[in-house]
Amino acid sequence: MIDIIPPLHLSDESLNKLFSYRLSRIREVMRLKQVSVLILTSPVSLRYAVNFDEYQLFQSHIPTCYLFLSLEGPIQLHGATGRKFPNVTHYQGSDFLTPFDGGLDLSTNTQHLISNLQAFSQQLNEPLESVGLERMSPQVSQRLTDKAIQVYDAEPIIEQAKLIKCELEIDCLKHSIQVAQYGMQLMYQALRPGITENQLWSIMHQVNAAHGGDWIEGNMLASGPRTNPWLQEASHRIIEKGDMVAFDTDMIGPLGYIADISRSWICGGGKGNQAQRDAYRHAYDEVHHNMQLIKPGISFRELSEQAFIRKAEYRDNRYVCSFHGAGLSDEYPKIYYQEDWARSGYDGLVQENMVLCVESYSGIKGGSVGVKLEEMVRVTSKGITPLTDFPFEDELLKDSYP
Structure with missing residues (x-):
């Protein structure tokens, strides 16, 4: 229990x-x-x-x-x-x-x-x-x-x-995030060679159910070569030492509010290999650059235009969007990359007390490593307040082997 x-x-x-x-x-x-x-x-x-x-x-x-x-x-x-x-x-x-x-x-x-x-x-x-x-x-x-x-x-x-959240809704979101991050902590502790993707992901389901949550939108956890391309759901694959393990919570938690958080870890810890570190740094830099762009009055188009300039090797395998709304679930708006703007983009204005998710998937097309990172933020009069605070992997942000 x-x-x-x-x-x-x-x-x-x-x-x-x-x-x-x-x-x-x-x-x-x-x-x-x-x-x-x-x-x-x-x-x-x-x-x-x-x-x-x-x-x-x-x-x-x-x-x-x-x-x-x-x-x-x-x-x-x-x-x-x-x-x-x-x-x-x-x-x-x-x-x-x-x-x-x-x-x-x-x-x-x-x-x-x-x-x-x-x-x-x-x-x-x-x-x-x-x-x-x-x-x-x-x-x-x-x-x-x-x-x-x-x-x-x-x-x-x-x-x-x-679109616009009251203070009580923010409290509900914070609580759902707290529950999800507790589930992530238990997953982190359980991650070891020999556990399957499904076994690891089931911990999040159990935590959500135990706290009166509603459901999880998808089984978005993959390991090793299955982290690239993204959107492969959890399987019976046995996780091995040194594998990258990436996931996206997509958890509809207590009182129906979402916790939409992504992290990527190395099974067994450590600095990983160069490809893992490069992908992790790229995703980390994208999320943190894009978070700082958000402010009331900026348009969706401007966010897309000013977003992090992804390295050429990571562009073809980009995620489906760089920002999206959140509340009881994933919500309007969905803000696309410039490469996808002509086909799918639509404009609007960011407003105070919206909640946005800031995302990155970084993996070279045809490669065997992928990293998924995502944060949730509240739009304030001066910019943003982060709602998520689960730590990142400092070891993966280091540039050299031990």
């Missing part, structure tokens, strides 16, 4: 403030976009809106439950077992808009949902003219359009709402 670090104790008053803040953020954006009602299905959106926390991974691929959220007035949750969710005014059964729940022909259930939405809209202070939908059957969009109701994508509304 593992020890448990102290939980984050939030009073009922603090929890109510947290949930009210998140709801107010959603409604602020709804008002800006002139959307009357949202119908939400994503477990992350449901968690943000009403702290829904039932069977979240199941909900992510079979969205049995959904939420009617009005701009002003009632909030109605469909399909939930519990009756404890903040700011929910009404509970009803689900009309089952998935083939698993409702069969292969969803036309009748879709009509039931539209009828329930119309009944719900009668409680509003104005006619139902616009609805934001999140990942629902296209039949729902078609039925609403047939009734001359404007249909919007709800997902950008929720992402914009989640």
Whole structure:
């Protein structure tokens, strides 16, 4: 059995403030976009809106439950077992808009949902003219359009709402990070020749579950030659002495907040070989250079343009982005490298009280060594405050053999 670090104790008053803040953020954006009602299905959106926390991974691929959220007035949750969710005014059964729940022909259930939405809209202070939908059957969009109701994508509304964190959210993020870094400490202690990647990674899962966390987005741990290229998930490979071991926590922890941290270690410790040290130094320098660029008012494009100039040998094997948002999960924005900007980049402004992850993957294309490093920071009026503080490997930052 593992020890448990102290939980984050939030009073009922603090929890109510947290949930009210998140709801107010959603409604602020709804008002800006002139959307009357949202119908939400994503477990992350449901968690943000009403702290829904039932069977979240199941909900992510079979969205049995959904939420009617009005701009002003009632909030109605469909399909939930519990009756404890903040700011929910009404509970009803689900009309089952998935083939698993409702069969292969969803036309009748879709009509039931539209009828329930119309009944719900009668409680509003104005006619139902616009609805934001999140990942629902296209039949729902078609039925609403047939009734001359404007249909919007709800997902950008929720992402914009989640962008700015209140102080209580920062406290929740810090606690999830504390739990993840405790798991990392136990992994560090357990790392020895003969352990498999899966065995090592399971420690993080156990720590998260023991602290009431939700899930881990991927099994992002690799060792030795499997560290290059990146995004190879954990396997039964036996870790050997001298292997580089790299991982990315992607942990959705207590109260649903993410801890997104990456580190790379040498099994058995020490300075490693020259290729390992070179890759580690490159990743370390990239993360720390890019952290210092962040400030309120800088644009996403400027961050991309001013980002660390990667050495030529590491460019082809770059990570998918250099910065991204974080909160209940990975969030908007995703800020791309200049090489990818023309195809995928989009602009915006960094704002105070956003939380950003700063990432680097450094591995030569076709090589056998890769290093993954990542830090989380809070944007402040003067720049950033780091949220993560797990130590780096000083030995790997040295330039010469012992």
